[in-house]
Amino acid sequence: MKKILIMMMTVILMLSIAVPVTASEDTATDDIEITDYTGDPPFERNGEKVYSITAKERAVDGSFERIEDKTFLLQSSETDLHGIFAEMESETGKKDISVKVDSDKISEDGKKAEVSVNFTSRYVATSINMNEAILIKKKVVSGNEERTILLKRIPFAYSTPYYQDEHYEGFNSLEAWSGTWEYDYESGVTCKTSGTVDVYQKNPILVYKYTAQGKQGVKAFHLNPDGKFTFADGTTTLTKINHQPKAVNQISLKCKDEYLKTLKSDLLKQMAYDEDGWQMKVVFDDLVVEYEDGCYIGGSIDPIYLGHTASFKPYGKTSVTTSKRSTSSIKIQWKKISDISGYCIYRSSKKTTGYKKIKTVSARTCSWIDKKRKSGTIYYYRVRPYRTVTYKNYNGSTRTKNIYGTYSDPHKSGTRPGKAYASVKETGRRVKITNKVVPRATGYCFYIKQGKKGKYQKVKEYIGSRSRTYTSKKLKKGKTYYIRIRAYQQISGKKYFGEASKTKKIKI
Incomplete structure (x- = not known):
């Protein structure tokens, strides 16, 4: 019995020792x-x-x-x-x-x-x-x-840290961006501005250039998806770029329709108190630059402040050509500009000065005939679009204002010279041909053909408007010859001929 008690106490002791803590x-x-x-x-x-x-x-x-x-x-x-x-x-x-x-x-x-x-x-x-x-x-x-x-x-x-390349040190710098340095007093920030947005234009594009900084290349450019722009391809992430260090990338930003509506509304409010307030400076911070090393420049913490001008002024300028001319009229035409009210046409006798408005036409018209002009005369034309903006001033009165676009480059044109006159005198087997002065002609061409079915051959050309006499080579005896003269006006290297003289017929 004693042994049993001892064994039980030993087991209890062993169990107490073996119990895990x-x-x-x-x-x-x-x-x-x-x-x-x-x-x-x-x-x-x-x-x-x-x-x-x-x-x-x-x-x-x-x-x-x-x-x-x-x-x-x-x-x-x-x-x-x-x-x-x-x-x-x-x-x-x-x-x-x-x-x-x-x-x-x-x-x-x-x-x-x-x-x-x-x-x-x-x-x-x-x-x-x-x-x-x-x-x-x-x-x-x-x-x-x-x-x-x-x-x-x-x-x-x-x-x-990120890998702090040189671009990291320039977090708040705009040196890498193209554009003009400006201080925006309304927002109190310094920005780089570039380009003008015509708020009536469909999907206008703003273009900026960015030079990669430091030893890393740019991986992508990003735009705020809820912001004012997309890239030219309609996306908000641009990866098809030059990823090399120091590369210069051109970024094209396309304005969203809602943004254009906002700009238009803001301009109308501005014109209510200032009729000349049809354009304004705008600053935005929608862009973010992502570098290959994972560094981001831009965003809410360190914004990239870029800017542009918003305007009611018609975008771009047209170009003018001459489609037809006579001795007394010139028909000009020009390339169409969208979303405008009309065009103003200007004329001068000099390339750079003296232009006067001679006609206003509607936006549907892209050509016009200038009549009753002097023959053989040089004229210069310029065309510019305009847009009529209707707005309400500060007291609620409805007003209109014509806002003019950019002049086209000067277009040199001119009328053809008047009809030439030829006198012919036979001297043996030769003929002497004399022209009469055609006002403002810059030259004359003399033509002779043999026989009624022959082809006129230019036998002489004279430069200048004065009278000249040309003596032909010996002609074939018994043959009939036809003679005429044409005056011309040379414009931008090309000859424009007036009406030929009455044909003179002579038999040798």
């Missing part, structure tokens, strides 16, 4: 203070001090510059800091940040300890983690139970 985690009263930190100065967030660590410049291979361990000095009033350990709160933090307690630097009385913190490697991914924490913990055994006690939670943040 269960672990749990409790939170102890926080009596631990941070007396010093060698990292970045702490900042306030929701009433708490947040400590942080920041990596420095990242190299091309993806590594950033190695930094020294940053240390916390901990001091407690009651808690024994012997046996404490530290870890990051989140799994991402554990992957990115190494935090250690140096057991050799815990004071003998256990009231002071040192905790070091650093990145786990020089290749931690680019990120900004603002909601991390360092947990100071300790394991204690009470009876058969092992518990982990959270002694202190230290709010923590860390950031690692």
Whole structure:
């Protein structure tokens, strides 16, 4: 019986020894203070001090510059800091940040300890983690139970950089963009402006050029999908570009219809108080530049401020040609411009000065005949479109204003010279042909043909408007010859002939 009791006590004792110790985690009263930190100065967030660590410049291979361990000095009033350990709160933090307690630097009385913190490697991914924490913990055994006690939670943040190429240093610079530097007083920003938007034009295009900065190329250009523009192909991401470093890319922005309506409305409001307020400067920040290294320039944090002019002025300019001319009239025509009210036609006898408006025609008309002109005379023409805008002024009265577009380049034209006159005199087997002066002619051509069915051959040309006499070679005896003269006016290197003289017939 005694042996049985001894065996039972032994089994009970063995069972009590073999029972596993269960672990749990409790939170102890926080009596631990941070007396010093060698990292970045702490900042306030929701009433708490947040400590942080920041990596420095990242190299091309993806590594950033190695930094020294940053240390916390901990001091407690009651808690024994012997046996404490530290870890990051989140799994991402554990992957990115190494935090250690140096057991050799815990004071003998256990009231002071040192905790070091650093990145786990020089290749931690680019990120900004603002909601991390360092947990100071300790394991204690009470009876058969092992518990982990959270002694202190230290709010923590860390950031690692992009590869900071030269383009990164120029985050707020517009040097890389084409355009003219301007300061917009309404928005208070400096921008680069380029181009004019005719708010009546269908899908007007603005063009800018961007030069890649630093040693990286541009991967893509992006537009705000809810913004004012698309790229020329209708998308909001442009990747068909030159990706080489230092490459110059041309970016074409197409205005959305809703944006044009807004611009038109704003211009009408402006004209209500200023009838000459039919154009205005506009600034936008819809563009973002993405570099091959993952760096983004633009967006809400560091906007790229570009600008343009919005206007009621008709876009572009037409070009003028002559389709027909006579001794007293010139018919000109020009290329059509859309969404306008009409055209004004101007004429001058000089290329650069002296133009006077001679006719206004509707938008449907793209040609006009200038009649009752002098023969053999040079004229210059210019055409420009206009648009009639109806608006209400500040007191509600309806007004109209004609807003004129750009003049066409001067077009040189002219009338043909008048009819020539020829006198013919026979001298043996030769003939002498004399022309009569045709006003403002620049030259004459003399023609002879043999027989009624023959072809006229030009036998002489004279430059100048004065009278000349031409003596032919010896002609064939017994043959009949027909003679005539034509005057011409030379315009832009081309001869325009007037009516031929009455044909003279002579038999040798």
